[in-house]
Amino acid sequence: MLSAEIVSIGTELLLGQITDTDAPFISRRLSALGIAVYHRTTVGDNRERALATVLQALSRADVVILIGGLGPTMDDLTRDIVADATASPLVRDPALVAHLTQWFAVKNYAITDVILRQADVPTGAIPLPNANGTAPGLFLEKENKIVIALPGPPNELEPMFDAEVLPLLTTRTGTESAVIQSRTVRVVGMGESDAEALIADLMNDANPTVAPYAKLAEVHLRVTSRAATALEADALNAERAAIIRERLGDVVYGEDDTTLENAVVALLKSRRETVAVAESCTGGMLAGRITNVSGSSEVFGVGLVTYANDAKITLLQIPRAVIGGVGAVSPEVAKAMASRVRELSGATYGLSTTGVAGPGGGSDAKPVGLVHIGLSTPTETISVERYFPGGRADVRYRATQAALDLLRRELLKTGMAERV
Amino acid sequence: MLSAEIVSIGTELLLGQITDTDAPFISRRLSALGIAVYHRTTVGDNRERALATVLQALSRADVVILIGGLGPTMDDLTRDIVADATASPLVRDPALVAHLTQWFAVKNYAITDVILRQADVPTGAIPLPNANGTAPGLFLEKENKIVIALPGPPNELEPMFDAEVLPLLTTRTGTESAVIQSRTVRVVGMGESDAEALIADLMNDANPTVAPYAKLAEVHLRVTSRAATALEADALNAERAAIIRERLGDVVYGEDDTTLENAVVALLKSRRETVAVAESCTGGMLAGRITNVSGSSEVFGVGLVTYANDAKITLLQIPRAVIGGVGAVSPEVAKAMASRVRELSGATYGLSTTGVAGPGGGSDAKPVGLVHIGLSTPTETISVERYFPGGRADVRYRATQAALDLLRRELLKTGMAERV
Numbered sequence: 001m002l003s004a005e006i007v008s009i010g011t012e013l014l015l016g017q018i019t020d021t022d023a024p025f026i027s028r029r030l031s032a033l034g035i036a037v038y039h040r041t042t043v044g045d046n047r048e049r050a051l052a053t054v055l056q057a058l059s060r061a062d063v064v065i066l067i068g069g070l071g072p073t074m075d076d077l078t079r080d081i082v083a084d085a086t087a088s089p090l091v092r093d094p095a096l097v098a099h100l101t102q103w104f105a106v107k108n109y110a111i112t113d114v115i116l117r118q119a120d121v122p123t124g125a126i127p128l129p130n131a132n133g134t135a136p137g138l139f140l141e142k143e144n145k146i147v148i149a150l151p152g153p154p155n156e157l158e159p160m161f162d163a164e165v166l167p168l169l170t171t172r173t174g175t176e177s178a179v180i181q182s183r184t185v186r187v188v189g190m191g192e193s194d195a196e197a198l199i200a201d202l203m204n205d206a207n208p209t210v211a212p213y214a215k216l217a218e219v220h221l222r223v224t225s226r227a228a229t230a231l232e233a234d235a236l237n238a239e240r241a242a243i244i245r246e247r248l249g250d251v252v253y254g255e256d257d258t259t260l261e262n263a264v265v266a267l268l269k270s271r272r273e274t275v276a277v278a279e280s281c282t283g284g285m286l287a288g289r290i291t292n293v294s295g296s297s298e299v300f301g302v303g304l305v306t307y308a309n310d311a312k313i314t315l316l317q318i319p320r321a322v323i324g325g326v327g328a329v330s331p332e333v334a335k336a337m338a339s340r341v342r343e344l345s346g347a348t349y350g351l352s353t354t355g356v357a358g359p360g361g362g363s364d365a366k367p368v369g370l371v372h373i374g375l376s377t378p379t380e381t382i383s384v385e386r387y388f389p390g391g392r393a394d395v396r397y398r399a400t401q402a403a404l405d406l407l408r409r410e411l412l413k414t415g416m417a418e419r420v
Numbered sequence: 421m422l423s424a425e426i427v428s429i430g431t432e433l434l435l436g437q438i439t440d441t442d443a444p445f446i447s448r449r450l451s452a453l454g455i456a457v458y459h460r461t462t463v464g465d466n467r468e469r470a471l472a473t474v475l476q477a478l479s480r481a482d483v484v485i486l487i488g489g490l491g492p493t494m495d496d497l498t499r500d501i502v503a504d505a506t507a508s509p510l511v512r513d514p515a516l517v518a519h520l521t522q523w524f525a526v527k528n529y530a531i532t533d534v535i536l537r538q539a540d541v542p543t544g545a546i547p548l549p550n551a552n553g554t555a556p557g558l559f560l561e562k563e564n565k566i567v568i569a570l571p572g573p574p575n576e577l578e579p580m581f582d583a584e585v586l587p588l589l590t591t592r593t594g595t596e597s598a599v600i601q602s603r604t605v606r607v608v609g610m611g612e613s614d615a616e617a618l619i620a621d622l623m624n625d626a627n628p629t630v631a632p633y634a635k636l637a638e639v640h641l642r643v644t645s646r647a648a649t650a651l652e653a654d655a656l657n658a659e660r661a662a663i664i665r666e667r668l669g670d671v672v673y674g675e676d677d678t679t680l681e682n683a684v685v686a687l688l689k690s691r692r693e694t695v696a697v698a699e700s701c702t703g704g705m706l707a708g709r710i711t712n713v714s715g716s717s718e719v720f721g722v723g724l725v726t727y728a729n730d731a732k733i734t735l736l737q738i739p740r741a742v743i744g745g746v747g748a749v750s751p752e753v754a755k756a757m758a759s760r761v762r763e764l765s766g767a768t769y770g771l772s773t774t775g776v777a778g779p780g781g782g783s784d785a786k787p788v789g790l791v792h793i794g795l796s797t798p799t800e801t802i803s804v805e806r807y808f809p810g811g812r813a814d815v816r817y818r819a820t821q822a823a824l825d826l827l828r829r830e831l832l833k834t835g836m837a838e839r840v
Contacts, residue, residue, distance in 0.1 A: 016445060292813060392712070
């Protein structure tokens with residue numbers, strides 16, 4: 001299997017003035033080609049250090065991809081570095097001279113010697129046409145090593161890689177080429193370490209690999225397989241994902257880009273059911289997440305943000321005495337909000353949140369992070385009490401996550417027929 | 421002058437599944453401290469390669485900063501690598517054990533041995549408190565080298581660097597160290613290039629520097645000053661920010677962490693006024709943004725998400741004939757939504773959104789991205805028509821941004837006394 005190393009050249013990268021999106025782009029392309037990347041390095045516009053970095057890369061990788069420093073200015077060193085690192089002296093390419101001359105004529109710019117430096121090519125290198133700029137890329141194969149140099153601007157680098165570099169690389173990867181494919185299993189309602197405990201053995205496997213990533217109020221398990229073809233890699237991923245689903249059970253709500261709100265909306269659609277929400281502490285975020293799903297209008301029509309107690313009383317007709325008695329943050333009010341919004345909307349389900357998002361408003365009895373979530377179904381109205389860690393934004397988000405998951409579990413629990 | 425090298429550890433980085441924003445952040449901080457960065461390297465979750473990379477970094481830099489791999493899971497190798505690279509065996513820190521135990525108790529999660537690995541500290545290292553997660557950072561000084569390990573999630577790494585690492589580093593940089601302070605001027609309703617044109621001259625200055633950053637539906641101008649003391653740097657920033665405000669006018673809505681919803685809530689509070697919202701295409705996101713502001717209950721009590729036409733008719737009493745005639749996405753309906761929610765909530769202002777978020781639902785007459793925003797005040801009800809670019813999520817967010825800015829400009833325009 002071929003290995004590659006990516007070297008990004010540019011002082012502005014080292015100063016953090018630019019975030020490098022080129023290297024991740026190329027990394028994704030290379031892994032799709034089955035080319036392994038073990039090191040990625042960034043150096044400044046310093047000839048000595050850049051050269052040393054490229055030589056080190058050549059010593060440990062089959063393919064070295066240089067990003068940036070191909071422009072015409074003084075600090076654009078990449079052309080010289082490729083020449084030095086591979087002992088391939090620069091020669092001026094007449095075709096490139098003609099191309100540059102014409103390009104500048106069209107733009108009515110004067111062509112200068114500085115600009116023509118972009119026509120200098122290391123001996124034996126193939127210049128790669130640049131559809132969106134003046135600086136050509138370089139592809140040089142020498143002594144079983146491949147050196148590729150690409151311009152830094154993403155709008156130049158990305159099309160150049162796909163149009164020029166990919167075809168050249170695929171011919172080299174040949175039979176030893178493998179494809180890497182990933183899929184992400186998404187988990188809600190179980191912590192990272194609990195999830196890991198259930199799949200610890202799988203995490204020792206080299207192919208497929210399984211790696212957990214803790215996200216806010218959910219965990220992602222990334223399964224990555226290497227195989228000869230994308231189809232085989234996908235099959236390995238599917239098989240491994242199935243095992244994970246079996247181990248973890250219904251805390252797995254979806255895969256890849258499926259968000260929890262996607263999963264809930266899909267379940268409601270499949271059941272031809274609808275949900276309405278009444279929100280206090282989440283203040284619209286729950287409705288906002290549901291309606292962020294394209295096509296959610298099929299399953300969602302009404303949301304009430306009853307942030308003030310008066311709104312709970314006037315919009316939801318929750319008796320003032322109830323709120324005065326047990327308080328707005330209570331199972332009683334959560335249930336009343338859910339059942340009332342269900343009634344007045346005519347939705348299949350009513351979902352509600354009421355809690356103390358903080359930073360203020362907490363008490364010993366009702367600390368910041370306490371949230372009651374209400375769910376009203378055609379047969380019952382329940383509420384759950386949760387204590388969420390984190391700041392106001394985290395508590396609010398966790399509350400929407402818990403509310404969506406409460407509904408999701410209800411939708412998994414019973415078929416419509418059993419109930420209606 | 422001290423030199424530093426940054427080593428990012430994570431296979432997901434090498435696969436390009438994540439773009440590294442931590443390294444640029446740290447690069448900016450280090451350059452602000454006058455610490456030179458000559459190399460930045462990314463390696464995967466591979467003990468051997470990661471260790472070799474750290475040893476190489478130690479051989480050529482005074483300070484080595486490791487990012488990522490500090491979590492509890494098996495592929496989190498950084499703690500071991502720091503121990504090996506510096507010959508500082510891991511010892512379990514009782515204080516960290518206590519902290520972790522308590523943190524998990526709050527979350528009602530069971531504490532496991534896996535989690536407690538995060539309490540292992542290389543001999544002689546200072547554990548760095550993590551305000552937003554469980555994994556502590558590490559600061560180890562040994563044989564004139566400094567090794568720092570930080571967690572990968574930006575919301576953990578950035579505050580940890582500023583609160584814990586900066587003070588420790590500044591004492592080492594000694595007289596070379598100048599203090600760097602930044603402040604961000606936040607702009608809404610003006611594009612990056614228009615804003616740039618008004619401050620082009622300021623962007624050439626070396627101290628303070630001014631750098632524009634285009635964000636979704638707003639522009640941030642980061643002013644950074646270097647001075648002997650934080651006070652002096654702040655003064656330089658304040659002076660430069662004042663010039664920018666004067667040049668740009670009321671498109672500047674706030675500074676630093678002040679969001680547009682923060683600014684609107686503050687204006688409403690200062691005027692002792694309130695707002696209610698009626699949302700269609702933004703589906704709760706507008707209320708969600710307002711209520712994300714701590715203390716927003718003083719100025720916000722009611723939000724209606726009338727996503728379905730029936731909800732507009734039943735909850736807002738918008739005549740079916742109006743919706744049938746001009747359609748739900750129209751100035752008429754935007755105005756009706758704003759004035760009706762204002763009436764039934766008793767709020768000072770009613771704010772509404774109705775539009776085509778896409779990807780479906782567009783037509784020649786009403787393309788995806790068309791949004792009407794309604795604002796009802798004590799004296800008038802108006803609507804504005806906007807066409808937003810981007811996907812569904814962008815259109816929805818831009819709509820909330822435009823609605824908040826429409827209200828903000830109204831609040832700036834007139835004093836209460838003039839109107840009530």
